[in-house]
Amino acid sequence: xxxxxxxxxxxxxxxxxxxxxxxxxxxxxxxxxxxxxxxxxxxxxxxxxxxxxxxxxxxxxxxxxxxxxxxxxxxxxxxxxxxxxxxxxxxxxxxxxxxxxxxxxxxxxxxxxxxxxxxxxxxxxxxxxxxxxxxxxxxxxxxxxxxxxxxx
Amino acid sequence: xxxxxxxxxxxxxxxxxxxxxxxxxxxxxxxxxxxxxxxxxxxxxxxxxxxxxxxxxxxxxxxxxxxxxxxxxxxxxxxxxxxxxxxxxxxxxxxxxxxxxxxxxxxxxxxxxxxxxxxxxxxxxxxxxxxxxxxxxxxxxxxxxxxxxxxxxxxxxxxxxxxxxxxxxxxxxxxxxxxxxxxxxxxxxxxxxxxxxxxxxxxxxxxxxxxxxxxxxxxxxxxxxxxxxxxxxxxxxxxxxxxxxxxxxxxxxxxxxxxxxxxxxxxxxxxxxxxxxxxxxxxxxxxx
Numbered sequence: 001x002x003x004x005x006x007x008x009x010x011x012x013x014x015x016x017x018x019x020x021x022x023x024x025x026x027x028x029x030x031x032x033x034x035x036x037x038x039x040x041x042x043x044x045x046x047x048x049x050x051x052x053x054x055x056x057x058x059x060x061x062x063x064x065x066x067x068x069x070x071x072x073x074x075x076x077x078x079x080x081x082x083x084x085x086x087x088x089x090x091x092x093x094x095x096x097x098x099x100x101x102x103x104x105x106x107x108x109x110x111x112x113x114x115x116x117x118x119x120x121x122x123x124x125x126x127x128x129x130x131x132x133x134x135x136x137x138x139x140x141x142x143x144x145x146x147x148x149x150x151x152x
Numbered sequence: 153x154x155x156x157x158x159x160x161x162x163x164x165x166x167x168x169x170x171x172x173x174x175x176x177x178x179x180x181x182x183x184x185x186x187x188x189x190x191x192x193x194x195x196x197x198x199x200x201x202x203x204x205x206x207x208x209x210x211x212x213x214x215x216x217x218x219x220x221x222x223x224x225x226x227x228x229x230x231x232x233x234x235x236x237x238x239x240x241x242x243x244x245x246x247x248x249x250x251x252x253x254x255x256x257x258x259x260x261x262x263x264x265x266x267x268x269x270x271x272x273x274x275x276x277x278x279x280x281x282x283x284x285x286x287x288x289x290x291x292x293x294x295x296x297x298x299x300x301x302x303x304x305x306x307x308x309x310x311x312x313x314x315x316x317x318x319x320x321x322x323x324x325x326x327x328x329x330x331x332x333x334x335x336x337x338x339x340x341x342x343x344x345x346x347x348x349x350x351x352x353x354x355x356x357x358x359x360x361x362x363x364x365x366x367x368x369x370x371x372x373x374x375x376x377x378x379x380x381x382x383x384x385x386x387x388x389x390x391x392x393x394x395x396x397x398x399x400x401x402x403x404x405x406x407x408x409x410x411x412x413x414x415x416x417x418x419x420x421x422x423x424x425x426x427x428x429x430x431x432x433x434x435x436x437x438x439x440x
Binding site: 003004007008011097099100101102103104105106107108110111113114118133134135136138141143145 | 153154155156159353355356358359360363392393395396397399400402403406407409410411413414
């Protein structure tokens, strides 16, 4: 009985050594970072723009970022954030339409009721609400159902 | 001692019938067996590669069809159609391959291709699945903006138990539950937020009404109290929220209509997938 046990132990040791961990795949210390990725702190404050609308909206957004948002933190539940939405909307349309789009977005931002049933999300949990949806160009609207995770 | 005997027996039993060096893994029969295994294991890419290695073996008329099926299932639709169209007329799967071409066109969202192939070729060559082909042909109208055939003609190929669902798809296509952008805009211009409520965004509508109302009240109240500067600031804010809401209501109606189209197409595709695009079960694998 004892011999059987020795033999089994011997065979299992043999098998383990046959498939042992080799030197070149030795486990090392992983370089983990537990900090939350705060991309909003790495904003582009440049004011270069091809259009006057883009320039005005960018200067306004820069002022908002510098004096308020960077100090207040990343609080907008949407992606792009409301200020980025304003800049993008003004660049892609004009300053008047961009402003109207921004105020519509801002109003929707106040609505806390069942937002998760209306918007898809990006990986970090923010609601995905791109400018293309509201440019009044039906062909450019790409509907993404709520609950879908968008890789942006 | 007993343990040693058991180990000895195990070793001997593995040595009794070792792998035969003369065994030919690359014989057509063995490649076929392996390809069939991969096919049933849903490893369609490698299965197609294995089938292609032995394609041309005399007496086997299913290889081309199975290669095409593999391509279809890995969404390589062009190669799938190419292979389906090369299935020999004498093949047992000739009729099935023409039906699969219709299905593959559907999967490519090539609805005009479905109709063109059906009218020019399918009706002339397929004798077995005419009804199924006609169903797919009719379904293609539900995905395009072309005028629909008459309801009675449309429903002819469908079974009685299907006709209820198909006629609801047909009616939806004929009269989709769109919301008018113009009406939404006008409603929000009259009562802020009502346009959003009209398109189904009740929460956004109520919020828009409250925000615009509060700023308008603050503007009015400050004008009453002769705080002109503050009054004009609140007036501007109210005007911008009001304008944004009218604009947003028009945009929300458009988004709603796109959403309706999206959901309709999803339902149609789900229905067709449930019925496997009216293609039969070939029984190549047990679980199929």
